[in-house]
Structure formats: C-alpha cells, structure tokens
Amino acid sequence: MIPNLNIVPFVSVDHMMKLVLKIGERFLTELAFYIEDDFRRWEAFDKSPRVASHSAEGVIELMPTSDGEVYGFKYVNGHPKNMREGRQTVTAFGMLADVHNGYPVLLSEMTILTALRTAAMSALAAKHLAPPGADCMALIGNGAQAEFQALAFKALLGVRKLRFFDIDRSATEKCIRNLAGFGFEMVACRSTEEAVEGAEIITTVTADKQYATILTDNMVGSGVHINAVGGDCPGKTELHRDILLRSDIFVEYPPQTRIEGEIQQLAPDHEVTELWQVITGAVPGRRDPAQITLFDSVGFAIEDFSALRYVRDQLRSTGLYQELDMLADPDEPRDLFGMLLRAAVVAKTG
Ligand SMILES: NC(=O)c1ccc[n+]([C@@H]2O[C@H](COP(=O)([O-])OP(=O)(O)OC[C@H]3O[C@@H](n4cnc5c(N)ncnc54)[C@H](O)[C@@H]3O)[C@@H](O)[C@H]2O)c1
Numbered sequence: 277m278i279p280n281l282n283i284v285p286f287v288s289v290d291h292m293m294k295l296v297l298k299i300g301e302r303f304l305t306e307l308a309f310y311i312e313d314d315f316r317r318w319e320a321f322d323k324s325p326r327v328a329s330h331s332a333e334g335v336i337e338l339m340p341t342s343d344g345e346v347y348g349f350k351y352v353n354g355h356p357k358n359m360r361e362g363r364q365t366v367t368a369f370g371m372l373a374d375v376h377n378g379y380p381v382l383l384s385e386m387t388i389l390t391a392l393r394t395a396a397m398s399a400l401a402a403k404h405l406a407p408p409g410a411d412c413m414a415l416i417g418n419g420a421q422a423e424f425q426a427l428a429f430k431a432l433l434g435v436r437k438l439r440f441f442d443i444d445r446s447a448t449e450k451c452i453r454n455l456a457g458f459g460f461e462m463v464a465c466r467s468t469e470e471a472v473e474g475a476e477i478i479t480t481v482t483a484d485k486q487y488a489t490i491l492t493d494n495m496v497g498s499g500v501h502i503n504a505v506g507g508d509c510p511g512k513t514e515l516h517r518d519i520l521l522r523s524d525i526f527v528e529y530p531p532q533t534r535i536e537g538e539i540q541q542l543a544p545d546h547e548v549t550e551l552w553q554v555i556t557g558a559v560p561g562r563r564d565p566a567q568i569t570l571f572d573s574v575g576f577a578i579e580d581f582s583a584l585r586y587v588r589d590q591l592r593s594t595g596l597y598q599e600l601d602m603l604a605d606p607d608e609p610r611d612l613f614g615m616l617l618r619a620a621v622v623a624k625t626g
Pocket residue numbers: 354356359365366390391394416417418419420421422441442443444447481482483484488490504505506507508573574575576
C-alpha cells in the first residue's frame with residue numbers, strides 16, 4: 277500500500293519567501309538552467325496558447341503543458357488597475373501532476389515565482405541576444421516585477437548599472453530603496469528618453485490595458501537589446517510599431533505571442549525566431565553589433581513548468597512546504613461515499 281495518497285505538498289507564500297531567501301541569488305541562475313533545459317527539449321512538450329478569459333478590467337488565464345511524464349498548469353491574472361486598489365496586478369498559483377495517474381504532486385503559490393521565472397527567462401534570452409559585455413540597463417516600469425528583472429540581469433549577465441523610469445516617482449524610489457546593497461549603480465530618470473541614454477539593454481515592464489507607446493522609434497539606437505515584458509495581452513502593448521520593423525524579433529511560442537505580444541501589431545506572417553532554437557544552437561541569436569534584438573516576452577507555460585519543477589526539487593532538502601490534505605482517497609477506491617459515511621459517524625461520536 278502507498279501511504280498518504282491524500283497528501284499533496286503545498287508551498288505557501290511564506291514558504292516560498294523562506295526558500296528564495298535561503299537559496300539567494302542562486303535561485304535565479306538555477307531557475308534559468310531549468311528553463312534552459314526544458315527549452316532544449318521543447319519538442320517533448322504539449323503546447324497551446326494559454327486559455328484567456330478577458331474582461332473590461334483585465335484577464336484571467338490558464339497555462340497548461342506536459343512533457344508526457346509530468347503535467348503542469350498555472351492560474352494567473354493581469355489587472356493593471358489592481359495596484360491602485362492595493363492589490364497586485366499579477367497573482368498566480370500552479371500545480372504539477374503525475375501524468376500516469378493524474379494525481380497532483382505539487383501545489384504552489386506562484387505570484388513570487390512568476391516574478392522570478394519572468395526575470396530568469398528575460399535574462400536567459402538576453403544572454404543570447406544582448407550585446408556581449410552589456411552592463412547598463414534601462415528599466416521602464418518600476419512595479420512588482422522590476423527588482424526581480426534587475427537581479428536576474430545581474431546574476432546572468434553581470435549588469436551593474438540601472439537607469440529607472442516610472443510615471444509614478446514613488447515606484448522608482450521603492451526600487452532604488454529595495455536594491456540598495458545589491459551592488460548596483462542606480463539613476464532615477466525623469467523620462468524614458470533620459471533612462472535609455474547609454475543603456476545597452478532596455479527592459480519595458482509597465483502595466484496599462486491599452487496600446488501604449490512606452491518606447492518610440494527615435495529612442496532606440498542601433499545595437500540595443502529590448503526586453504519587452506509588459507505587452508502580454510490583446511490590445512496591451514508597449515512599443516511603437518516602427519521599432520518592431522527595425523528589430524530582429526525573438527519569441528517564446530509564436531501562436532501565443534502573435535495573439536498577445538508586441539507582434540500583434542504586425543502581419544500574422546511577419547518573421548520571428550523561436551527562442552528555443554537559439555538556445556539549442558540551431559539558429560543564431562545576436563549576429564552583429566548594430567542589430568536591434570527584441571525579446572517579445574509574454575510568458576509561456578513551459579517556463580512555469582520549469583519553475584515548479586525547480587521548486588519541487590528543493591522540497592526534500594529544505595522541508596519548506598506543508599502537507600495538504602487535498603485528495604479524497606478511500607482505502608477501497610470505489611467506496612468514496614462510504615468514506616463520507618464513516619466521517620459522519622466519527623463526527624457524531626466525537
Ligand atoms: N511577459 C511576462 O512573462 C510577464 C510576467 C509577469 C508580468 N508581466 C507584465 O508586466 C507588467 C508589469 O507587471 P507588474 O506586476 O510589475 O505591474 P505593477 O502594476 O506592479 O507595475 C507596473 C508599473 O508600470 C508603471 N507604468 C505604467 N505606465 C507607465 C508608463 N507609460 N511609463 C512608465 N511606467 C509606467 C506603473 O506606474 C507601475 O509602477 C504587467 O503588464 C504584467 O502583465 C509580464
């Protein structure tokens with residue numbers, strides 16, 4: 277008999293924070309390795325654009341995938357107006373399950389984990405696309421995701437100089453306060469134009485439910501790498517279309533990015549390169565110093581699968597999880613109702 281089939285390990289927000297603090301900066305580099313590993317075996321995964329339920333204020337999405345052994349999904353929302361009401365713009369949780377019996381093997385918070393995986397993915401893409409030796413990044417949008425992005429670019433690329441801009445000055449001040457002590461040279465800028473001056477990498481990570489124009493063509497010099505994170509829904513973009521026409525565009529999963537990414541502004545057959553092919557070495561990333569490279573990030577299910585896989589691999593050594601009584605599991609599988617009756621007897625007799 278297999279004991280405790282009812283139990284699923286659960287990683288709460290508290291345990292996730294303890295895990296991240298215990299592992300430190302290594303969390304981002306190791307998470308990037310896990311994503312890299314899974315992108316190398318891209319063809320082994322079930323893939324589909326995420327299932328999105330749109331409303332006037334935002335979106336709720338389900339992001340499933342499977343490698344034939346393990347199944348995973350993430351629930352995630354995106355509500356840019358939430359921040360003004362004291363809520364997160366993005367919250368998430370996710371699950372892994374055993375494909376062979378369908379039983380969940382992990383349930384986890386993913387609000388913090390999404391910020392980490394998004395940052396790790398951005399930095400992993402930039403490793404192949406940014407100018408070699410780049411050490412200065414403009415960070416446009418200084419909300420919940422911003423510090424994670426900064427730390428991933430430091431851990432994976434050695435970025436040391438940050439130039440911040442946000443329409444809300446207090447968001448920039450928060451970032452600079454939070455990142456003091458991490459060894460960055462940091463400048464608060466008064467405009468996007470000022471922030472991109474001298475930056476070899478431009479990260480846009482703003483939240484606004486519209487076709488926004490955070491970057492215009494004149495702000496983007498030759499040789500720059502753009503990490504466009506905030507445009508990730510139909511009708512929600514950050515870059516002027518002219519920038520896209522000058523850039524070599526790299527994406528996660530084209531059928532999803534064509535719906536959600538910056539490239540929704542382009543013809544459906546506009547040429548893009550799939551990042552997994554750059555990661556396997558099948559096609560080149562950056563080819564020349566003058567090239568403008570663009571990672572049109574929207575966030576794909578395989579990255580969440582990798583992140584959950586990484587977290588699961590840390591549980592045994594750290595013990596940072598709870599045992600959740602989540603699956604009804606009577607001793608005789610067909611006696612589900614009998615289990616209920618026995619519970620009624622126990623409740624009556626105390
Ligand atoms: N691509 C991905 O994988 C991925 C993952 C997570 C989040 N996101 C997206 O990233 C964005 C940021 O998420 P967050 O959790 O940090 O949101 P947030 O609401 O915490 O922060 C967004 C920040 O952008 C600023 N901003 C809005 N418009 C601006 C403008 N025109 N110029 C400069 N700053 C501006 C806001 O003042 C705010 O500080 C969201 O759009 C979210 O949907 C993408």
